[in-house]
Amino acid sequence: MRRLLQMGAVALAMIIVIGHAQGEAASTVRTVGISRKGNQLVVSVGLQDLFGPRDVERLLSGFSTRVLIRVALLRDGVSEPVATATRLAEVVYDLWDEKLRVRLSASKASTSQTLVVSTAQAAVDAATSLAGFAIADADTLDGLSPYHLSVRADLNPISDELVTNVRRWLSHPSGHGRAGSADSFFGSFVSVFVNPRIDDSERMLQVTSQSFLLSEGRSP
Secondary structure, three states, rough: HHHHHHHHHHHHHHHHHHHHHHHHHHHOOOOEEEEEEOEEEEEEOOOOOHHHHHHHHHHHHHOOOEEEEEEEEOOOOOOOOOOOEEEEEEEEEEEOOOOOEEEEEEOOOOOOEEEEEHHHHHHHHHEEEEEEEEEEEHHHOOOOOOEEEEEEEEEEEEHHHHHHHHHHHHHEEEEEEEHOOOOHHHHHHHHHHHHOOHHHEEEEEEEEEOOEEOOOOEEE
């Protein structure tokens, strides 16, 4: 009887582990808000799970924290992105004012934006949430083809060269973020989705959206 109970416990543990693993795999697919604002296709998604509890606490240390989010729009069944967009968030805690400043720079925005928040969690939300984030000119896209998004968020990119290139590209995004641009950084931007490297940053989160049709504004 004891052996049967032990075997049952092992079997139950295996079911739990398998279920947990399947849950982790499923979490890479995330429902993303897709809409049209003027002539722009915009996305809304939260990536707060990029941060762990210690990462949140570290925001109050006074050291700068960076969050780099890269979004690629792909036609289903095609690996080459149709369009891409980037946003860099830089979070710094002001020890004197006891406030956190979140500076947001985006590839499709002409100027950066600075938010002042009171809590570390509010800073995480600001740095990891895309709300009405422009990713492509909707008028140039095929309204009858299904598309999906690949979204990658990096916490504290380790390479200073990467951050420098991001800042330069955000200031002067040659090719306006379109595939086929001659800009060398854009080439590396595309390749990161094909062959992502974990050691590019302290932590990486990559998710894929549901498929959607632009003509109907819903999943096919």
